[in-house]
Amino acid sequence: MDHVIQFEGIPMSKSMRGMCKEEDYAFLGEKGESHKETDTLGEDWKEDKVERVRRRRERVQQEQERVREVEESRKEKEQQWRHHVAELASTQEQRLRDRLARLRRFRDFQRSVLAEEMSLQTDSESSQALDQLLTRI
Template identity: 90%
Template sequence: MDHVILFEGIPMSKSMRGMCKEEDYAFLGEKGKHHKETDTLGEDWKEEKMERERRRRERAQQEQERIRELEESRKEKEQQWRHHVSELASTQEQRLRDRLARIHHFRDFQRKVLVEEMSLQTDSESSQALDQLLTRI
C-alpha cells in the first residue's frame, strides 16, 4: 500500500483530508507503473519536438535560399535590362550619325548637280541663290 504513504505525504488540511479519501488517490500507486510509459512518451515527445524544430530550421533555410535566388535573379535581370538599354541607345545614336552623314552626302550631291545644271559660277551671289534653292527643296 504505497499509495497510503503517498496519500499521507500530500500536504492538505485536516478538513480536506476528511473529504478526500485514500481511494481517491489510489491512482498515485499506479503512477509508478506508468512511469516507464510516461518516460517513453516524454522521449517520443522530445524527439517529435526536435524533429519539428529541425524541419522548421530547414524551411527557414530553404526560404532564405529562395529569397537569395530571387534577389540574384532580379539583379541579373536588372543588369541585362541596363545592358539592353545601353545597346539600344548606342545603336540609335549610331543610326542617327549614319543618317546625318547620308543627309550631308545627299546635300553635297544635290549642290553639285544644281551647280552643273544651272551652270552657275562659284561667286557669292550664286552660292546664296544655291543655298536658298536647296533650302526650299
C-alpha cells in the same frame, strides 16, 4: 495472484477489501507502467520538439536560399535589361549618325548639281541662290 500480494500492501479495512474488485485496482498496476510510459512520452515529446525545431530551421534556411536565388535572378535580369537597353541606344545612335552622313552626302550632291546648273552666275550670287534653293527643297 500477484495482484493479491500487491493489494495486501494497500491499507484498507477488510470489509472494504471485500467490496472492491480486482478491476477497481487495475489502475494501480498500470500506474507504474504509466509512469514509465510518461517518461517515454516525455522523451518522445522532446525528440519531437527537437525534430520540429530542426525542420523549422531547414524551412527558414530553404526560404533564405530561395530569396537569395530570386534576388540573384532579379539582379541578373536587371543587368541583362540594362545591357539590352544600352545596345539599343548605341544601335539607334549609330543609325542616326549613318542617316546624318547620308543626308549630308545627299545635300552635297544636290549642292554640286545645282552649282553646275547655275555655274553661269557669279560665285556670291550662286552661293546665296544655292542656299535659298536648298532651303526650299
